[in-house]
Amino acid sequence: MANEDNGSNRTDLREVPVDWEALEDAFENNAPEVHSYLHLDTGEVLRVVDGIADPDMHARIAADDSYMRIDPVSSREQYRWMERFIPMVDESELRDRLTAAIDGKGAFRRFKDVLMSYGPERERWFAFRSERLRVFMEAWLAAHALKPVARPAAPSQPPKEAAPISQEQLTGRRVRNAESLRKQLKEVAETLGSRDLDKVLTFAEFVRARRVARSYAQRHDGVEGGVEESDHDSDHGELDDDSAPPSSTEASSAR
Numbered sequence: 001m002a003n004e005d006n007g008s009n010r011t012d013l014r015e016v017p018v019d020w021e022a023l024e025d026a027f028e029n030n031a032p033e034v035h036s037y038l039h040l041d042t043g044e045v046l047r048v049v050d051g052i053a054d055p056d057m058h059a060r061i062a063a064d065d066s067y068m069r070i071d072p073v074s075s076r077e078q079y080r081w082m083e084r085f086i087p088m089v090d091e092s093e094l095r096d097r098l099t100a101a102i103d104g105k106g107a108f109r110r111f112k113d114v115l116m117s118y119g120p121e122r123e124r125w126f127a128f129r130s131e132r133l134r135v136f137m138e139a140w141l142a143a144h145a146l147k148p149v150a151r152p153a154a155p156s157q158p159p160k161e162a163a164p165i166s167q168e169q170l171t172g173r174r175v176r177n178a179e180s181l182r183k184q185l186k187e188v189a190e191t192l193g194s195r196d197l198d199k200v201l202t203f204a205e206f207v208r209a210r211r212v213a214r215s216y217a218q219r220h221d222g223v224e225g226g227v228e229e230s231d232h233d234s235d236h237g238e239l240d241d242d243s244a245p246p247s248s249t250e251a252s253s254a255r
Contacts (some may be wrong), residue, residue, distance in 0.1 A: 001061055002040060002068040013147040017043035023070070024133050027140075037067040038221040043151060045070070066146065073136050081132050082111050085125055094118055
């Protein structure tokens with residue numbers, strides 16, 4: 001692990017791409033079973049919890065000069081932050097509740113519980129605490145001759161192009177989708193009465209007749225499109241431009 005001696009006499013500063021959010025969490029968490037380390041090359045923060053991590057983890061970290069142990073802010077100092085914040089609250093009732101909350105054991109938990117019902121003041125507290133933590137973090141970095149620098153941007157990867165869907169896959173999807181819809185239609189039909197079923201049947205017959213009419217019109221247009229302009233004077237002639245395509249009723253009767 002890197003030397004933790006005070007670096008105030010050093011002239012060279014080591015640049016570290018600090019992960020500020022992770023470092024802030026490490027400075028705030030002063031639980032005795034939690035130990036945090038800053039990786040001096042990557043700026044990442046490693047957190048080790050006693051009883052959960054590998055028992056030999058501390059020894060391996062101590063033998064690695066790339067890591068430096070983080071000293072979290074003491075509970076006493078963080079308690080002072082709550083005391084300083086309370087007078088800044090405008091609402092007198094909330095000030096009284098917060099003052100009572102920090103009296104005795106469990107002050108930090110009760111303080112946070114009270115603020116849970118006061119959104120704006122809760123956000124103000126988070127901002128206030130972050131400012132205090134930032135002061136401590138910058139002082140700690142300077143004391144160890146560490147200079148925070150911007151973290152490298154994550155390399156952007158071009159989006160992967162989706163593989164083209166073959167005709168077989170497309171047909172298979174359509175078949176599965178049709179089967180699923182038929183199953184759903186059957187389930188819905190079983191819940192309907194005779195009057196509603198008659199309406200559904202009438203609409204289904206209308207949709208089928210319209211489909212037949214469209215198919216007939218497409219075939220008819222295809223035949224007309226194949227006639228050459230030189231045949232305009234032939235005995236067969238052409239349809240009048242104002243003639244309308246066959247209706248659904250005509251198509252149904254044609255069947």
